[in-house]
Amino acid sequence: MLSNAFVPVALIIYMLTINVKLTLLSLICVPVGIFFFCLMMTGSTESYNNTIIKTKKLNDTAVEYINGIEVIKAFGKSKTSYDKFVTAAKEGADCFIEWMRRCNLWQNLSLLLMPYFLLGLLPFGAKAYMDGTVSGNDLLMLIILSLGLVSPFMTIASYWDGIAKMGTIIGEATEILERKDLIRPETMTEKPTDMDxxxxxxxxxxxxxxxxxxxxxxxxxxxxxxxxxxxxxxxxxxxxxxxxxxxxxxxxxxxxxxxxxxxxx
Ligand SMILES: Nc1ncnc2c1ncn2[C@@H]1O[C@H](COP(=O)(O)OP(=O)(O)OP(=O)(O)O)[C@@H](O)[C@H]1O
Ligand SMILES: [Mg+2]
CATH class of the missing domain: 3.40.50.300 (P-loop containing nucleotide triphosphate hydrolases)
Incomplete structure (x- = not known):
């Protein structure tokens, strides 16, 4: 993520040395894209927590269903047991679908706008060229450099989601690691008389x-x-x-x- 952040910074600095006004104009879509990106990320921690809870439940139910399959068959409980599993699977899928549906519009708007550097650069660049305030060489350079910004920006956006998820995952792990150990002796002091x-x-x-x-x-x-x-x-x-x-x-x-x-x- 850092290496992808350094590339645009270096490119933008270089572009600024060529032409400050056109560089700023080429970045005009970035804040708008970031705004939509933030809209997409609101509530993502809660949604991700929710999917973890539902997935765990699905895992538990699947294991229980498979482990108990002999008993379930023997007592003719296939329907009820299977329904429990199906419900868990459906809830697991639904929480993902609902979350993705909520993000869809914002994600697409942000992915569409954030890397759209040419939207500001092309019209204003063309005008500046016709007015004679920027040379053809410089304008061409700016266009090429601004295209180079696209992929690092997209990569950063894709990492961002992972970073947001990391908090939840680390939280889950630390919760287990920080549990107190059960206090048990190293050796047997009293011998059990039987196995009651x-x-x-x-x-x-x-x-x-x-x-x-x-x-x-x-x-x-x-x-x-x-x-x-x-x-x-x-x-x-x-x-x-x-x-x-x-x-x-x-x-x-x-x-x-x-x-x-x-x-x-
Ligand atoms: N690890 C856990 N952490 C928190 N609550 C739990 C945990 N395991 C079970 N529970 C809760 O404790 C209660 C009793 O669960 P338990 O699994 O012992 O029931 P059960 O009688 O075995 O049910 P089933 O017939 O479905 O297997 C339930 O309300 C369950 O949600
Ligand atoms: Mg049980």
Whole structure:
């Protein structure tokens, strides 16, 4: 981006030494193009965040659908499960389409006008030439140089979008990196007596909103247990807590009588 910015700067300086007035006139479309470009970029961070959220949801749904395909087929739930996936896919596509539709006009206007250096240069240059205030050589030079401005300008505009997206991407990554590590010992101090899993008064929420409100469960070693409940009620959350991916907010989970917070990863 920097190298593309230096080329126009150098060219414009050189053009200014040839003819100040005509150079400024050739740049007349740039502010107008930038204005439309800014209109296009307004709200782009929010829109990009939105597409990330929707895409993540689509990914989750796709993975869930494919992982659960045996169960879905066995219980004849193809339709409802597939609908969930289709809805996520449609929402994912819609948020992109809606965003692009909103940008379309401004983007095209800015791409059309920003590099249109000849629009000011040609008529005023021709007039200046006829008036004798600029020589034919100088005018030709200005025209050639102004054409050289086009592609660096377009390249800068294309990078700009990437820079706007970078903030969101870095934010996503730092959010994960800045999460606190779970505190777990290096070595096992207490040995579990068996493999019974016991949840006692477990309260938990991913953010402020509590998802599990005081859960008691006993899962005996060697048994198969079913966890049943509506979507979003917290079944997977319970499984993730037992696997020790998060710490409970209140209560405890133990395996063989040992609190999982005392079991090394
Ligand atoms: N990583 C997360 N961050 C924030 N909220 C989450 C996270 N994972 C799940 N939730 C929320 O916690 C609640 C319980 O989700 P969970 O996935 O445990 O439900 P579930 O019972 O497994 O649903 P399903 O039957 O659809 O699999 C939901 O409201 C969900 O939006
Ligand atoms: Mg689940």
């Amino acid at each position: 899993i016991i949840l006692k008064n477990v309260r938990f929420g991913y953010n402020e909103k509590e998802i599990l409100h005081g859960i008691y469960i006993t899962i005996k070693q060697g048994t198969v247990n079913a966890l049943v409940g509506p979507s979003g009620s917290g079944k997977s959350t319970i499984a993730k807590l037992i696997a020790s991916f998060w710490d409970v907010d209140e209560g405890s989970i133990s395996i063989g009588g040992v609190d999982i917070r005392k079991i090394p990863p």
